[in-house]
Amino acid sequence: MYKSFLSWRYLLARRTNWIGIVGIFLGVGAMILILSIMTGFLGETKNAVRGSLSDLVIRPDFRTRIDGSKVVSDPAKVLEVVRADPRVAGASAQLSWFGLFTVKGESEDKDLIFSDAEFSKQSGVRLVGIDVADEFQTSELKQALAREPLHGDTRVGDVEHPFAPPPGYDPPGRKLPSVIVGEQLARNWLLHRGSEIEIFTVPPGVSLEEIGRDTSAASNKAFVVAGTFRTQENEMDLGTIYFERNELSKFLGRKLDFTQVLVRCKDFDRDGTAVRDEVAQKLLAADLLRGTRSMRTGQLTEVNTWEDQKGTLLGAIENERVLMAIMLSLVVLVAAFTIFAILSMMVTEKRRDIGILCALGATPGGIQALFLFIAFWDALLGATAGAIAGTWLALKIDPIEQWLSKSIGVQIFNRDVYLFDHIPAIVDPRAVAIIVLGAFVCTLLFAFVPAWRAGRMHPLDALRHE
Amino acid sequence: MSSTPRPAPAPATATHVLSARAITKSFTIGDRTLDILHGVDLDLARGELVSLMGASGAGKSTFLHILGLLESPTAGEVFIEGHSAWKLPVQERASVRNQKLGFVFQFYHLLSELDAVENVLLPAMILHGRGAYLGKQKALRERARALLVKFGLEHRLEHRPSQLSGGERQRVALARALFLDPPIVIADEPTGNLDSATGEKVLELLLAEQRERNLTLLLVTHDERIARRCQRVVRMADGRVHSDGDERAKE
Ligand SMILES: Nc1ncnc2c1ncn2[C@@H]1O[C@H](COP(=O)(O)OP(=O)(O)OP(=O)(O)O)[C@@H](O)[C@H]1O
Numbered sequence: 001m002y003k004s005f006l007s008w009r010y011l012l013a014r015r016t017n018w019i020g021i022v023g024i025f026l027g028v029g030a031m032i033l034i035l036s037i038m039t040g041f042l043g044e045t046k047n048a049v050r051g052s053l054s055d056l057v058i059r060p061d062f063r064t065r066i067d068g069s070k071v072v073s074d075p076a077k078v079l080e081v082v083r084a085d086p087r088v089a090g091a092s093a094q095l096s097w098f099g100l101f102t103v104k105g106e107s108e109d110k111d112l113i114f115s116d117a118e119f120s121k122q123s124g125v126r127l128v129g130i131d132v133a134d135e136f137q138t139s140e141l142k143q144a145l146a147r148e149p150l151h152g153d154t155r156v157g158d159v160e161h162p163f164a165p166p167p168g169y170d171p172p173g174r175k176l177p178s179v180i181v182g183e184q185l186a187r188n189w190l191l192h193r194g195s196e197i198e199i200f201t202v203p204p205g206v207s208l209e210e211i212g213r214d215t216s217a218a219s220n221k222a223f224v225v226a227g228t229f230r231t232q233e234n235e236m237d238l239g240t241i242y243f244e245r246n247e248l249s250k251f252l253g254r255k256l257d258f259t260q261v262l263v264r265c266k267d268f269d270r271d272g273t274a275v276r277d278e279v280a281q282k283l284l285a286a287d288l289l290r291g292t293r294s295m296r297t298g299q300l301t302e303v304n305t306w307e308d309q310k311g312t313l314l315g316a317i318e319n320e321r322v323l324m325a326i327m328l329s330l331v332v333l334v335a336a337f338t339i340f341a342i343l344s345m346m347v348t349e350k351r352r353d354i355g356i357l358c359a360l361g362a363t364p365g366g367i368q369a370l371f372l373f374i375a376f377w378d379a380l381l382g383a384t385a386g387a388i389a390g391t392w393l394a395l396k397i398d399p400i401e402q403w404l405s406k407s408i409g410v411q412i413f414n415r416d417v418y419l420f421d422h423i424p425a426i427v428d429p430r431a432v433a434i435i436v437l438g439a440f441v442c443t444l445l446f447a448f449v450p451a452w453r454a455g456r457m458h459p460l461d462a463l464r465h466e
Numbered sequence: 467m468s469s470t471p472r473p474a475p476a477p478a479t480a481t482h483v484l485s486a487r488a489i490t491k492s493f494t495i496g497d498r499t500l501d502i503l504h505g506v507d508l509d510l511a512r513g514e515l516v517s518l519m520g521a522s523g524a525g526k527s528t529f530l531h532i533l534g535l536l537e538s539p540t541a542g543e544v545f546i547e548g549h550s551a552w553k554l555p556v557q558e559r560a561s562v563r564n565q566k567l568g569f570v571f572q573f574y575h576l577l578s579e580l581d582a583v584e585n586v587l588l589p590a591m592i593l594h595g596r597g598a599y600l601g602k603q604k605a606l607r608e609r610a611r612a613l614l615v616k617f618g619l620e621h622r623l624e625h626r627p628s629q630l631s632g633g634e635r636q637r638v639a640l641a642r643a644l645f646l647d648p649p650i651v652i653a654d655e656p657t658g659n660l661d662s663a664t665g666e667k668v669l670e671l672l673l674a675e676q677r678e679r680n681l682t683l684l685l686v687t688h689d690e691r692i693a694r695r696c697q698r699v700v701r702m703a704d705g706r707v708h709s710d711g712d713e714r715a716k717e
Pocket residue numbers: 493494495500502520521522523524525526527528529
């Protein structure tokens with residue numbers, strides 16, 4: 001009984017103990033707060049890294065076999081295999097290629113308006129051929145089409161049928177096929193619904209030598225802008241043009257029907273990698289993949305999750321979190337060391353008491369426990385208060401930052417610089433538990449040394465000299 | 467100074483609450499060995515009042531610490547109620563100190579963070595686990611207060627040691643030593659630090675308790691007047707007992 005009673009008394013009587021408690025409080029509080037904000041930031045960054053990638057991408061290796069037969073030409077078979085999996089929510093074929101585009105008949109105006117070198121007469125763009133109905137199931141295109149543009153309304157007339165000719169487009173003679181362009185691309189080139197653009201590309205299988213010999217080997221075709229989309233992802237909105245897949249295939253000389261199949265899972269976090277592996281095996285068995293493997297990891301490279309594609313970046317993000325946690329644990333370590341120092345001091349200071357307790361019948365183990373109890377109270381008070389304060393601050397960080405910014409007149413978190421309009425903080429209860437537990441273990445480990453010394457002290461050495 | 471010849475030590479029996487057999491003690495300082503005690507024997511019966519006297523440096527305190535199980539003898543045995551105490555495991559030895567022995571030191575040795583009542587309760591706190599202690603707390607506190615009141619400290623119950631005079635502190639220490647009703651009390655110059663009037667009062671209290679509780683009291687003192695009030699005086703010199711007996715008969 002005397003252990004808890006006396007340790008509490010000593011704690012209250014010695015002001016120095018509060019230094020240790022405050023140290024643990026600050027360490028635990030700061031660690032929870034910073035880790036929560038870090039987790040929030042990294043979560044947002046992860047979203048940004050993912051961008052518009054679908055859950056899974058199947059990119060068959062199109063190199064032809066020695067016998068000249070292509071592995072796969074028609075996406076239908078691939079789609080069939082993929083859709084057979086009950087965990088898959090949707091699949092769509094895409095044909096992706098690169099091209100250059102110019103605005104038809106407006107090249108002189110362009111020179112006047114954009115004298116800047118940035119905007120030359122031509123712009124490189126990604127050409128993406130899609131099957132609208134399928135695409136709506138696998139990507140965010142529908143939302144991007146419906147999203148309000150930043151300037152003016154250049155959206156397509158009917159989101160369900162985005163490739164319908166733009167309203168009021170009724171030129172004499174043959175009508176041009178429709179395309180949808182990124183909102184920023186449209187803004188930079190002053191495009192609107194009904195603008196005609198010209199696209200130039202080198203079709204697949206045509207070498208530059210051939211073009212050198214005969215420029216007609218390259219394809220060149222005019223299209224009309226049916227509307228714009230806005231994904232909020234800069235690169236997409238600045239350099240992507242959507243076609244109907246069939247239309248783009250025709251433009252590319254029917255040499256290629258699709259380049260990839262996008263897959264959306266019902267629950268990617270749960271099934272993502274399992275679906276990836278099973279689908280890859282099934283496609284391989286159906287002879288729809290070449291079975292190309294990465295030289296480095298030995299994994300099949302033709303079926304990937306979005307995380308596989310951004311692996312390095314995601315790894316870097318996770319790394320950063322771990323690094324941060326390590327640096328912050330140093331704070332707790334310092335606090336625990338403070339307790340070590342304070343407790344060592346106290347053991348020396350309380351030599352006489354230790355001798356008295358011994359004489360009254362305390363065991364060495366009991367005396368050791370008495371000093372461990374002091375550290376325990378320190379850790380309990382410090383870590384509990386720290387956990388509460390850190391969690392509260394993390395949850396209220398936005399209003400607190402706003403209040404602070406207002407009262408000191410300096411904007412602490414510049415909402416224009418970041419992709420998000422609030423400070424993202426995610427309090428992970430598991431992380432809080434680990435931090436609190438870590439503070440406890442750390443403190444008790446450090447306290448063990450002086451406590452052990454107290455327990456081993458000879459009662460008479462402690463008593464004899466007054 | 468006349469004294470009865472030292473009786474030959476009888477084997478330790480259960481009739482003696484405390485027995486020491488052939489206690490030697492040497493300290494090693496650097497490469498020198500200091501022999502302090504050279505085979506000391508002592509038998510104390512229940513209820514005996516014995517004073518231990520001797521010149522400074524004779525080894526009285528050292529002997530007392532060995533009897534009180536605070537320091538191990540180099541050789542020899544200490545029997546408490548017939549059990550060889552130094553052969554007990556640490557925990558049991560601690561529990562013997564707790565329940566069988568009461569200590570009174572020259573310098574009081576109270577815990578400065580606790581008030582008078584709490585200091586008196588300390589042996590009980592050490593004896594009982596948390597649950598048992600909290601269960602009897604009220605009764606224990608009542609007993610501690612009663613004991614302090616009996617010692618004339620009714621207005622000092624909640625005082626810290628620093629707020630007490632030397633005599634008051636020693637009375638608190640006395641109450642602490644007696645609180646668990648140990649059969650043996652060992653007191654090393656309990657009045658050595660007090661003026662004679664105060665010392666007298668403290669001593670009266672101690673002797674009254676000794677009679678009332680039938681305590682075995684071993685008292686180290688330099689005061690012949692105190693020794694004269696004891697049934698038995700043990701005189702030590704140079705680490706040996708050289709006389710042991712009732713000196714009052716000689717007067
Ligand atoms: N831990 C120790 N190390 C070395 N020598 C010691 C130790 N403890 C005691 N001594 C020596 O043992 C001798 C006896 O000391 P002790 O305290 O027993 O004497 P004492 O009879 O109590 O004297 P006093 O009447 O002054 O209290 C002294 O010479 C002392 O220096």
